[in-house]
Amino acid sequence: MLNHLLTTNELKVEEIYQILTDARKFADGMKWKPESQMFTANLFFEPSTRTKSSFEVAERRLGLEVIPFEVLTSSVQKGETLYDTVKTLESIGVNAIVIRHDQDRYFDELVGKVNIPIINGGDGCGHHPTQSLLDLLTIYQEFGRFAGLKIAIIGDIRHSRVARSNADVLTRLGAEVIYSGPEDWFDNRSLSLSRFRPIDEAIRESDVVMLLRVQHERHQQKGNFTANEYHKQYGLTIEREKLMKPGSIIMHPAPVNRNVEIADSLVECGRSRIFKQMENGVFVRMAALKRSLESLKGGNNYEAAYSELKLHSI
Amino acid sequence: MLNHLLTTNELKVEEIYQILTDARKFADGMKWKPESQMFTANLFFEPSTRTKSSFEVAERRLGLEVIPFEVLTSSVQKGETLYDTVKTLESIGVNAIVIRHDQDRYFDELVGKVNIPIINGGDGCGHHPTQSLLDLLTIYQEFGRFAGLKIAIIGDIRHSRVARSNADVLTRLGAEVIYSGPEDWFDNRSLSLSRFRPIDEAIRESDVVMLLRVQHERHQQKGNFTANEYHKQYGLTIEREKLMKPGSIIMHPAPVNRNVEIADSLVECGRSRIFKQMENGVFVRMAALKRSLESLKGGNNYEAAYSELKLHSI
Amino acid sequence: MLNHLLTTNELKVEEIYQILTDARKFADGMKWKPESQMFTANLFFEPSTRTKSSFEVAERRLGLEVIPFEVLTSSVQKGETLYDTVKTLESIGVNAIVIRHDQDRYFDELVGKVNIPIINGGDGCGHHPTQSLLDLLTIYQEFGRFAGLKIAIIGDIRHSRVARSNADVLTRLGAEVIYSGPEDWFDNRSLSLSRFRPIDEAIRESDVVMLLRVQHERHQQKGNFTANEYHKQYGLTIEREKLMKPGSIIMHPAPVNRNVEIADSLVECGRSRIFKQMENGVFVRMAALKRSLESLKGGNNYEAAYSELKLHSI
Structure with missing residues (x-):
């Protein structure tokens, strides 16, 4: 077999x-x-x-x-x-x-x-199973468990290979998954709208802030966002990082659009596990x-x- | 040297x-x-x-x-x-x-x-000498000899690297080579027209049915054939395979145009040596x-x- | 470090x-x-x-x-x-x-x-430091020293990665560097015009004739030269090679434009170190x-x- x-x-x-x-x-x-x-x-x-x-x-x-x-x-x-x-x-x-x-x-x-x-x-x-598995490994290395963790998946959920498979597997392993980002980009056919949070709340509550890449190459219409507007409304700005809980970490599947999903200076900050x-x-x-x-x-x-x-x- | x-x-x-x-x-x-x-x-x-x-x-x-x-x-x-x-x-x-x-x-x-x-x-x-040599190896593995075998080369003979060099070398090794396919695609300057056969006869008589790829990328004009017409007139259809002698085999240099040179279901049939x-x-x-x-x-x-x-x- | x-x-x-x-x-x-x-x-x-x-x-x-x-x-x-x-x-x-x-x-x-x-x-x-270093190695293998050698760099000096870095390093190692080629292609901002020589003189005087590639892909305007004119005016023609000192060598970073920078028959002549x-x-x-x-x-x-x-x- x-x-x-x-x-x-x-x-x-x-x-x-x-x-x-x-x-x-x-x-x-x-x-x-x-x-x-x-x-x-x-x-x-x-x-x-x-x-x-x-x-x-x-x-x-x-x-x-x-x-x-x-x-x-x-x-x-x-x-x-x-x-x-x-x-x-x-x-x-x-x-x-x-x-x-x-x-x-x-x-x-x-x-x-x-x-x-x-x-x-x-x-x-x-x-994208190996991406999911590397995310799991990174979380496990950090916390030694999945049960009881709250994980926020933020961004272009509809087009993300990672979002749905991560959501499923993290839930099976005992974690709680919430979502944030532009509501238009949220796929309420397959994911529960009750798990959707405003961006600041998602960032404040979670142990893992998992940002998704804005996939310019998949969006026919980008919505009404400029890169700068996306960053202000849904990105991990320098201000929002300060809302994060002690010990919570930042993840991103990369390649990063700097100053879109995440502020340039946070990509390699102490909380970031992006290169890890x-x-x-x-x-x-x-x-x-x-x-x-x-x-x-x-x-x-x-x-x-x-x-x-x-x-x-x- | x-x-x-x-x-x-x-x-x-x-x-x-x-x-x-x-x-x-x-x-x-x-x-x-x-x-x-x-x-x-x-x-x-x-x-x-x-x-x-x-x-x-x-x-x-x-x-x-x-x-x-x-x-x-x-x-x-x-x-x-x-x-x-x-x-x-x-x-x-x-x-x-x-x-x-x-x-x-x-x-x-x-x-x-x-x-x-x-x-x-x-x-x-x-x-394309290594292609010829792998054809020879495949035939030798099957029959243990070349002398006395009848080999039909069928298809786009004029544009095929394989046809002419195989014809020459098989003849030198003692096999008999015949041809079939669209007459317009037969190069009677270098190959004897006396060895040309109608398709059913070629398939019925031979120990090896060697199909050639229709090289869409080389044909400026494809003649008057649709893929389907080519298959019916010159392809190894499910019906024609039944005409083949016991023990005779099917060869093709690949990539195969399925349902053009050969019926889809025959590509991996018992007679086929294509993946071999x-x-x-x-x-x-x-x-x-x-x-x-x-x-x-x-x-x-x-x-x-x-x-x-x-x-x-x- | x-x-x-x-x-x-x-x-x-x-x-x-x-x-x-x-x-x-x-x-x-x-x-x-x-x-x-x-x-x-x-x-x-x-x-x-x-x-x-x-x-x-x-x-x-x-x-x-x-x-x-x-x-x-x-x-x-x-x-x-x-x-x-x-x-x-x-x-x-x-x-x-x-x-x-x-x-x-x-x-x-x-x-x-x-x-x-x-x-x-x-x-x-x-x-292009490894190119410079291989040039140095080739010269050192030939003469066992740099001091006292005269090296002519000829051709498209303005656009050459090799010209400037070679000029600098050869001078530091004790060699004397002179230039030739089309004056319009000579960069008198960074290189001394006093080291510029007419082509025949440069070839006659030097121990190393280092030809540069005419970089068609970098020249927006090629000047007024056809390939043939360039060869006659600034190339190492069969006649000019005869002016070279005994023991002097020909170098070129390649790929060579044959019959432009150098006559086709000289590419592999006894003086040439191009493949070396x-x-x-x-x-x-x-x-x-x-x-x-x-x-x-x-x-x-x-x-x-x-x-x-x-x-x-x-």
Whole structure:
């Protein structure tokens, strides 16, 4: 049974804890390498610095060979389907594949038909499980728990891959999630309006202020906001940071629009975990790759890892 | 004496058998690595998923360092000649180079002037020797011989790199080659019209049905065909597959235009060797690279390999 | 204290000699590898074959992992600043970074704010220190000294990254630098007009004829020259080469415009060190990377290396 990593929704709580445990071990210097030469490929159909590079580093830390794949110079230009591209890579010996694609749930046409694990590096406006997992790791490192935490997700919720999957998984893990930002950008079909808060209240109450990127490239109309207006109305300004509780932290999936979602001078302030999140990204991706590669030969024990995390909390 | 790999026409029968022998050994797990660190580069002036990735995997399986080279971001953009680009790579320590280029026989301006072996990854409408070799390996694995086989090459023969070089080499190896497809796309200047067959007859008679890709990107005018008409008149439809002899196989160099050259459901049917061909591509490329790299120090023994294949046929 | 490599002007003479000493040792087969896995990235915001590939080879010879970074497919497309891009790469574990950027002194916004060494692969019309260093190595290999040599820099001086930094560093090392080429392309604000010579005189007098590339892509107006006129008036023609002193050499940073800066048949003539320069590029880049990576743990002794070079001159 292949361990794909498609959405956090599909991960059981024990699986989440296992990935986090392995990620923490990698952060602490654990070595894990496959016994023989193994190959990965990163298929990014959308621009990305951080996710792609982060996977690259994770793959090489695991001693994997990374086959370069540039969409612009590939047969995708000749109209090849995603299935045929993946099947080709499988045929030439690629053992696991990371895909970012602008189509929601692109992986539905692959799962069950390909024989190598797929790690979702982001699909459409849908999911971005390694981003969720690195957020979880960052929160867990800070607080040692999820239960009882209040987490504010602020900004462009409708277009964010992160917002919905984080909201779901954080709730399952025992945290309370609230939202803020422009009401027009709030998707009340899938999220409860009762959890929506005015911006100052959200920032004052929460243990984690999780800002979302304003995705200029996805907004056809930006609403009536200039960057400056957005910052004043919904951004983490220098003034609003002073409302935050002692010990509460700032997170952002990056790339940051400085002085839009967050004041320039706060990006690297004492509360900010923004670059810590990037660091953690490598470790959760190492853990995700390990989990997928191990599934190629079977044999995976969630319970053991789960109890271990419980015993040795950070 | 450098062992370039430029065209199959220039390979002696013994050389072909040596490459196939090495490829079979690599498929069986043979390890071969150069004693010291060696460098390759893949210069692809045309889009490619499968050939480029296949070379990448082959190179890394041999423990070679692969220097990335993207035409779009290179000095080729500043008008540098191919010769100067190759000479540059030679100067910085690249030991062997793979080139795909849209100009027929681009390598004529290189051979004799550069001191590193060139492996042709496809030139213009001309040659694609590693594709021919992987086709040969796939046929040999299936039948254990070439003599007495009847092979139908069907489709866009005029624009196919594969058609002419395969026809030549298969004939030299003792097989009988016939053609089918749109008559307008048949190049009667270089191929005998007496070998042209109606599509159903070609499919009924042959041991190997080798379909060629309709190269939309090369056809200025597609003739009068819609995709659907092409499929009905010249494609391997579900009905035509039933005409095939027991034990005969389907091949295609890919990427496949599903429901044009071949019915979607036949791409992975029991007769299809399409993904097997891709697998074999890695092994023949490993063998071709080994042959070229070994020529850097001299010492290559075709006869030995040749007799070995004869003794231990599959 | 991080050892960036930003401009040759900022390098002390002892530092230059240390880099050249290490480069010569690498040319002679010295092995140096970091004790644990280390990561680099090459950020090229302008096209380049030779510099980028040369760094790639240098990095792999040192056993470094190279994280691919293509500007076209990165978050730079989403408007990310250079600082945030570099900080991201630092966060995910990149240990040293090579940057080419079209903005003069792009590195001023990075130095002091990032914790990994930056190696300048060329900035705007400003600096290109590894190119200067490879020129120095090539001259030193030839003459065993700089003092007393006369070096003519000929061509597009105003737009050349190489001209000004080479002029400065060669003068500091004891050589005499003169200039020639179109007077309109001579920048008399920063360079002394008294060192300007007519082309034939410059070629006749000098030990090193250093030709600069006519940078078509930077010239809005090319002046009144056709390629042919430029060659006749300011190029190294077959006739002018005959004026050169015995033992004097030809250099060019490449890519060469054949029959513009230099006659086609002279590119690989006995006096030409053009491809030797490329070879040397790998060795000085290995030395520069070693110097930067060693600075991550401190401990660098210029004086020792300096005396060593003095003792064992080539």
